[in-house]
């Protein structure tokens with residue numbers, strides 16, 4: 675048991691999928707894992723462990739934003755021995771070629787700073803995906819009838835953004851999409867020698883204003899769960 679996770683030692687699998695929403699964690703575990711059981715529910719941040727093709731897997735919510743994800747990633751890796759962490763979530767598209775419903779696999783993440791900024795001081799640490807996971811996720815995604823993009827994303831501190839100039843600059847520098855967690859996941863994983871990746875569905879588009887209808891969100895989320903599981907055990 676840690677400050678924020680009530681699981682017992684051995685309850686957390688070496689492979690952890692992390693959606694932002696704990697109810698999504700429940701849905702994913704019930705639909706994709708065999709014999710899922712709840713291992714954490716502190717503050718309603720549900721985590722479940724089951725198996726996929728015989729491999730133990732935990733699916734645990736991260737909450738929204740880097741400070742929340744940071745707490746869970748730290749405790750899952752440091753205290754429960756998680757070795758592979760894959761964020762499954764949504765992002766806002768920032769390039770014309772990146773369409774709503776497409777999948778974005780984050781190679782690296784720009785940010786104003788992560789919760790680790792104080793630790794790095796003058797250093798601009800470059801958060802980076804695990805290469806093997808990234809390659810495997812790309813292969814898994816390409817087998818499906820969905821657009822797939824691999825490249826840089828922006829991990830923002832705000833959803834309700836007041837800096838259109840910043841978005842314009844990021845777009846001009848080829849950043850594919852915006853979300854709010856991956857940079858810190860990659861940074862914490864790097865600190866402890868764990869593997870990390872973010873697989874994201876484009877749920878809305880900053881330039882076109884298009885948004886994924888709610889009935890399609892579930893299917894897209896299911897695609898991401900499958901891609902993450904295939905990548906983790908490739």
Ligand code: HPA
Pocket residue numbers: 764765766830832833852853854877878
């Ligand atoms: N901004 C930040 N995070 C997001 C967005 C967005 O537009 N869409 C999905 N996650």
